[in-house]
Amino acid sequence: MHQPNKLQNDNFTRYTKENISISHGNFFDFQESNEYDYIYDRAALVALPKEMRINYSNILKQTIKVGGKYLLIVYEYDQSQIQGPPFSVEEKEIKDLYQDQFKIELIESGRPEFNANNRMSTLSTIKGLRENVYILEKI
Numbered sequence: 001m002h003q004p005n006k007l008q009n010d011n012f013t014r015y016t017k018e019n020i021s022i023s024h025g026n027f028f029d030f031q032e033s034n035e036y037d038y039i040y041d042r043a044a045l046v047a048l049p050k051e052m053r054i055n056y057s058n059i060l061k062q063t064i065k066v067g068g069k070y071l072l073i074v075y076e077y078d079q080s081q082i083q084g085p086p087f088s089v090e091e092k093e094i095k096d097l098y099q100d101q102f103k104i105e106l107i108e109s110g111r112p113e114f115n116a117n118n119r120m121s122t123l124s125t126i127k128g129l130r131e132n133v134y135i136l137e138k139i
């Protein structure tokens, strides 16, 4: 089996194989601009405390092309029930972070399903928890 190419430069280790490239490092050091067609964010924005989310969103905004799409999955719940993470991120905050550069559409909303694999997670204990799925399109 062929190993991926491994390249260490700037603050990232990059692994490349065929048309897949993985950059491993501290996201807050990421400096590429206008490179990507798509962003998939599951449990990343909601893993950060509020004061870090503006910085995070500013980096993401630079890394996606005009017309690019960003699938964003967040949780919404009464934050007084648990301290987080994951933190509750409401629609108003998503608009505050992204509506200057993105068209925002909520495409799905509901309580996540808990099964044998994840029912022990903290999330399963939260009353009124909703998992909200947004598509953001860069304009």
Ligand SMILES: C[S@@+](CC[C@H](N)C(=O)[O-])C[C@H]1O[C@@H](n2cnc3c(N)ncnc32)[C@H](O)[C@@H]1O
Pocket: 025, 026, 027, 028, 042, 043, 044, 047
């Ligand atoms: C809640 S996990 C979600 C992982 C995965 N996206 C998922 O849905 O299962 C949050 C992830 O963000 C990573 N993370 C946190 N801070 C980071 C940073 N500054 N740079 C890169 N990754 C970070 C953590 O290592 C962790 O893997």
